[in-house]
Amino acid sequence: MLEVCSLTKRFNGIPVVEDVSFTLKPGEILGYVGPNGAGKTTTVKMIIGLLEPSEGQVRFQGRSVIEDLPSFQARVGYVPEEPQLYPHLSGREYLQLAGRLRGLPRTILESKIDELLRLFSLWEDRHCPVSAYSKGMRQKILLSAALLHNPDLLILDEPLSGLDVTTALVLRELLEGLAARGRMILYSSHVLDVLEKVCSRVVILSKGRVVAHDSIAHLRETMHESSLEGIFGQLTREQNHRAVAADILEVMQT
Amino acid sequence: MKWLEETHGVQFELVRHFLGRILDGEWSSSPGQWRPAAIGLFSLFLPAGLLLVREGAMNANYASKYLRLAMAADRAGIRAAAIADEAALITLVVCVTGLIALLEWQSLFPTGRDYLALASLPVRSWQIFTARFISMLLFSTAIIAAMNVLPSLIAPIEFGGGWQLDSSYWRHAGAQALSSGLAYLFVFFTIVALQGVLLNVVPASLFTRVSVYVQGALAGLFLLGGFYSWSIKEWRPEIIARLPEFGAWLPPVWFTGLHQTLTGERDAFFTTMAQRALIASGIAVTLGVATDLGIKELTYAGAEAELRGLSGPGFPV
Numbered sequence: 001m002l003e004v005c006s007l008t009k010r011f012n013g014i015p016v017v018e019d020v021s022f023t024l025k026p027g028e029i030l031g032y033v034g035p036n037g038a039g040k041t042t043t044v045k046m047i048i049g050l051l052e053p054s055e056g057q058v059r060f061q062g063r064s065v066i067e068d069l070p071s072f073q074a075r076v077g078y079v080p081e082e083p084q085l086y087p088h089l090s091g092r093e094y095l096q097l098a099g100r101l102r103g104l105p106r107t108i109l110e111s112k113i114d115e116l117l118r119l120f121s122l123w124e125d126r127h128c129p130v131s132a133y134s135k136g137m138r139q140k141i142l143l144s145a146a147l148l149h150n151p152d153l154l155i156l157d158e159p160l161s162g163l164d165v166t167t168a169l170v171l172r173e174l175l176e177g178l179a180a181r182g183r184m185i186l187y188s189s190h191v192l193d194v195l196e197k198v199c200s201r202v203v204i205l206s207k208g209r210v211v212a213h214d215s216i217a218h219l220r221e222t223m224h225e226s227s228l229e230g231i232f233g234q235l236t237r238e239q240n241h242r243a244v245a246a247d248i249l250e251v252m253q254t
Numbered sequence: 255m256k257w258l259e260e261t262h263g264v265q266f267e268l269v270r271h272f273l274g275r276i277l278d279g280e281w282s283s284s285p286g287q288w289r290p291a292a293i294g295l296f297s298l299f300l301p302a303g304l305l306l307v308r309e310g311a312m313n314a315n316y317a318s319k320y321l322r323l324a325m326a327a328d329r330a331g332i333r334a335a336a337i338a339d340e341a342a343l344i345t346l347v348v349c350v351t352g353l354i355a356l357l358e359w360q361s362l363f364p365t366g367r368d369y370l371a372l373a374s375l376p377v378r379s380w381q382i383f384t385a386r387f388i389s390m391l392l393f394s395t396a397i398i399a400a401m402n403v404l405p406s407l408i409a410p411i412e413f414g415g416g417w418q419l420d421s422s423y424w425r426h427a428g429a430q431a432l433s434s435g436l437a438y439l440f441v442f443f444t445i446v447a448l449q450g451v452l453l454n455v456v457p458a459s460l461f462t463r464v465s466v467y468v469q470g471a472l473a474g475l476f477l478l479g480g481f482y483s484w485s486i487k488e489w490r491p492e493i494i495a496r497l498p499e500f501g502a503w504l505p506p507v508w509f510t511g512l513h514q515t516l517t518g519e520r521d522a523f524f525t526t527m528a529q530r531a532l533i534a535s536g537i538a539v540t541l542g543v544a545t546d547l548g549i550k551e552l553t554y555a556g557a558e559a560e561l562r563g564l565s566g567p568g569f570p571v
Contacts, residue, residue: 086275086371109261
């Protein structure tokens, strides 16, 4: 189980994430939702150990992840929001590097890489440098790298970014399959319709604070809203999108 | 070779990764498989070429310099010619080494790109630093060997003659290898130390600019030195006699002194120069290692800032 306990991050004294707590159990897909700048990516980076929390801690299987970060990272698959890859490596070479650094034996690694490259339709471009890849292709490489070692915990930060419709559908099915096999999945995104379909529970974040943490069904019931979008709008008090669109049209025409 | 294909520990895999890409710095826009080979060949043949060209020179005076001096029984002339040739060779080794180290400038230390690309993997930042350092050491050792093979084998024959105090071929070959090798280590680690000092001392926002100025100045120095080395071999005995006046603080002269001492020369000046060469090499290696180990820890935030142009490599924010 993943336990996020009172996680807080301040940059130059300004809180970006404040007192965020939630748990993620085996077999569960937890949605982590919030508008732009709410602190989703900062939370994810603190969980994975890339940023040090100002306060609070992250526990995995009962142990603080800071105690042995490499062991924790070895059991995690992470797809970052912004793909940062070596531009001069080919997709295949990057997967080889990731697999080797995760200690996968060569024969197993090579066959897994070949299969994943075929399944993600990257086989033809496997020897091209990553710098020549489209955003979606880079995202597929990151997804493949996150899945190579069959992780216990999968952390996805805007995983659909740049993906085509087919791959997005494959990913949705894949996540459900992984959850059925007892894997834990933290799905951070602001694409609400996908989250609504795949997540059993959601944590809604607004201005760095958790404003809701419940199952989608229960939130619908208690807030009398039929969709996650309506719940999200109520909780985050986002601007009236229709009014904003009308204002933009007016600005364009003046 | 089968063993090499297998997966080993994190440190080994990182060294494998960095070693394979050591010349792919930010100055390069695409993967260049030709660069290591081109620079390797350049390093291998250039110092040897100095000797080979002279032997095969169209100028008869050049080609038969030692023969003429030997026939004239000009022992002092032969000694001076051999010292001048050795100084020219060491100067060329020093300059080629310096230029190679400058080409590798971007690869000497990990960058934000390394940290971000490896961020989601079970790798610690000290492992990235250590792997970069080990790969750099392995690479430099390979180049030392490549640069020294031909000069070490050819120089003893080239400089051989009745003037030698010890005519053992292998002693001369060993002295040549050691003096050139230490000259290489001295220059390479001095540049490593220099970059390490810049990383630790220069404000992050100024690092890239200062680094470009330093690289430019050093590249000019090494290029001029490399060209000048071709005229050193023409030094006459009277210039060699004045070496203590103008050359005591020139690094190539230190390593020439080391070579002379190792081949049996008892001149006090060369003995002092040999000591200076050993001390300088030791200091350069120590400083290079110390600055590498003492460098500020790379952090994710620092790496992100570096890629956005807000700081220099490896700087926390």
